[in-house]
Amino acid sequence: MSTTPPGAPARELAGEATRETDRPARLGLRENWLQFTLLVVVTATVGGLVGLERTTVPLAGSEVFHLTSDLAVFSFIIAFGVTKALTNLAAGALTARFRRKQLLVAGWLLGIPVPFALAWAPSWGWIVAANVLLGINQGLTWSMTVNMKIDLVGPARRGLATGLNEAAGYASLGATALVTGYLATSYGLRPAPELIGVVFVVAGLALSLAVRDTAAHVALELARHPGAAPAPATGPGLWQTFAHTSWRDRSLRGASQAGLVNNLNDGLTWGVFPLLFTDHGLGLAAIGLIKGLYPLLWGLGQIPTGHLADRIGRKPLIVTGMLVQAAGLGLALVLLDRPLLAGIVSAVLLGLGTAMVYPALIAAVSDHAHPSRRANALGTYRFWRDIGYAAGALLAGVLADALGLNATVVAAAVLTAASGLLAARLISDKAAH
Template sequence: MSAVDGNPSFRASAISLGLRANWRQFALLVLINAFVGGMVGIERTVVPLIGSEEFGIASTTLVVSFIVSFGVVKAFANLVSGHLADVWGRKRVLILGWLVGLPVPFMIMWAPSWGWIVAANALLGVNQGLAWSMTVIMKVDLVGPKSRGLAVGLNESAGYLAVGVTAFLTGYLAAEYGLRPVPIYLGVGYAIAGALLSILLVRDTRDHVRLEIGDSPREAAAIGFWEVFALTSFRDRNLFAASQAGLVNNLNDGMSWGIFPLFFAAFGLGVERIGILKAVYPATWGILQIATGPLSDRWGRKGLIVAGMWVQAAGLFLTAATREFEFWLIGSLLLGLGTAMVYPSLIAAVSDASHPSWRARSLSVYRFWRDLGYAIGALSAGVIADIFGLSWAIGTIAALTFLSGLIAALLMRGSQPESRRTNDK
């Protein structure tokens, strides 16, 4: 038992909640999550093209199989990450995520067959499920209940801005030097830097959770994992609305990851311009979360979630219906704007509805459903594209995205951050 655990008065004086009190660790976690996002960014532009051009894969469903493996594995890694964080500690799970991710860029660079790419993405799913989950959970631990939207907004902003910047850089490098290996060198740097910073500088945040539990007006209920799973998945209407919206959000993201490069290339767009379109969406998503996260603290979560899903749907419909770069660029901007409205608001909404004692597990269940959307979106879009064409795949996912926003509008209560509520429910 540490001195902090054994002496509550010492813990209270040494540990405090809030961004100002914990800004050094918070900033470090923002940087680390940028490296986590960069690991996904190395794949956004070039990997679907590696499948179609280097390995000669004609089936869209087979090309997007790497996203299916990524999504399924990441979903289950998310599901166990909260429990592991409570049992082992946040830092250990973060380090484990990076150790699993270290081989990924090397496997992509040297893959002799498509099966290696699929296997690399399974490892990437573990890396993202553990490492990204921990950066989210640890930031929420550090800031306490008053600034969850801000914390999540900054975290997701760093991660997805890195996705966008890396997608652009890999597109540029691929146009200059080919699809492999040069664009993937970025991933080697991200993996090494993320692992070293996590091992050497990150501190665990479980003491911050203990402090928040002591200050919480809500009593902790002694509930197990499966009860948390049921609450988050379907029993609590706010948590259900958030989980289905998260799933559909990443369903359309998984579709865009695999289908957009093939769709744009089918109309003669070069890899560098594809890289621009693939970068605009996550970069817009990343930058705007700096604003939308704090706005959800002030305005509440529901309005941003519903409107964001409908803005996403508009961007997808525009992309499917047009054949010019300028309209595709507007569609990508709309998709990024809508996702920026939705992403931090959903995570903050789940945190609002969860007690600190089981918040990590609830977030893990939400992220399980959300990231299962990658696999469902890529697989369903691939099948639709093979049967009806790429435009139909994009349009179908757009309709599902609009429907998800309608479900959130009907079921979700007008949630406010915990600091602005007098009652939990």
């Protein structure tokens, strides 16, 4: 039987935090606005780095590297999705051994080669390898920024905190996709569009070095949490949390499957839309507009939807958002005779639907996870969510090669609607604490 006192984890975390800074920890957005704002800017650089790929890389696969299989073109998304998903899962366990700030900085160091590889890769294999590094970078940096923001604000403002976090990342992603489309029109698919990433890497690393760790804030929340705090999840605890989040808890299971399908349709459209709209006569600037508008609305829309999730609950936004996304996918085909209109309408609905879903899902997982297990629970949820990128790209490649791009979009619409209905059945808005 363990002899560790119930309050020991909180005291250990507090001791670590004291070595980081002598300032007393306080929970709340207003109390931590400076650190929170700094983390918002860091998240913007994280999103900008992955935004480099949204417009140009699928077209580079077919036009620069002359790949003839859609599955081969989408292989870079599969590599990114699998790596990011596994890193998300590992990130939760790594927080038991390393501070969040250390993992954040490590993620940026691993991302340094990415823009250079995308700009000058001599073969498609280099692009795939760059996306392995990008997946690790995104898994560590995005996981740590969202965890640190949740640590700072406490339980009352999680929806707003996650909304601001995701808004910064995806608005930057969308703006970068838009800019790379225009750069590609003027200067070609490579290297000019990809070299914007150097700015994101330098800025993200420099700002991350200035961020303070949030161990003291976790300790403070643990001390206030009703009941004894269990030991932090290490070793087998990760797999216990994985099983609890993935299957045993109905609400967490519902959130995990919704996150997976949400990113499945994003991964699918990431690869399919540039090829689909190019086939229907749109140029790079128009495709950049479509690929930029979707994450811009997705990002900026999360500020009001994150706040709304704190007021009306998580479930209404999750269910409605999935159904809106399904409608956006369907209308992309219904209006395809007017491809620019089809792309814009689809991008608007996909962006708004995802803006409803994203912060509400992260907040729902945080609601149902004990603070000492939250990092692992969020890591598990983000594992399932981001494995959706790989699943979407794989599904898109197989269906597009066999049945065509249109059938691939139909499949995504059906799966997204079904996931929304399943979320309505499984997710409860009753928080765990």
